[in-house]
Amino acid sequence: MIAAYLGFAFAYVFGHGAALLSRSGVVDLPGWLPIGLLAGGLAVGTALAMNVSLRIQRSVSPEQRRAEKLVGTAWVTGFVALGLAITGLSTVFDQPELQTVLWPAGSTIVVGLIYIAEGAVRRNGLHYNLGTWLALVAAASLFVPAPGLFGVLAVLGGGAYLVAAFLEPRRLASADR
Secondary structure (H helix, E strand, C coil), rough: CCCCCCCHHHHHHHHHHHHHHHHCCCCCCHHHHHHHHHHHHHHHHHHHHHHHHHHHCCCCHHHHHHHHHHHHHHHHHHHHHHHHHHHHHHCCCCCCCCCHHHHHHHHHHHHHHHHHHHHHHHCHHHHHHHHHHHHHHHHHHCCCCCCCHHHHHHHHHHHHHHHHHHHHHHHHHHCCC
């Protein structure tokens, strides 16, 4: 899971960090670069996390495997619901620019809530606490006007993933005892 946490940290720090720098006018970056860095880090982190999840599913009871699969399907449900909510809000209020802040913050809230569920199902306090932190930080970031929201997600979201990567070996060592 360490590599997955690092992939997500990369996505947050460099993807949201590049969005902050670009949107604040500090650096003139091509429009595709922030989303490319974010998407690349998320793709790597997701692939690595799915690998861990599949490995876990092979070594657990059928009952636990079912719980793992149900939590896994929550990713699809969460992001479909988020997409509908963001599209609905930006359409009803005729403010397409809302998507600029709602997608990064909303996605992080969904990720955080699913991490909380995964942490509970796997009895993984680190994952549970990471999810709690991400959900709260993302919700609070909506109080910060753009482009500052991207800075909050880069520093506090990316930093949380780095802390999780640092703490994961300790968690694994204590789980083996």
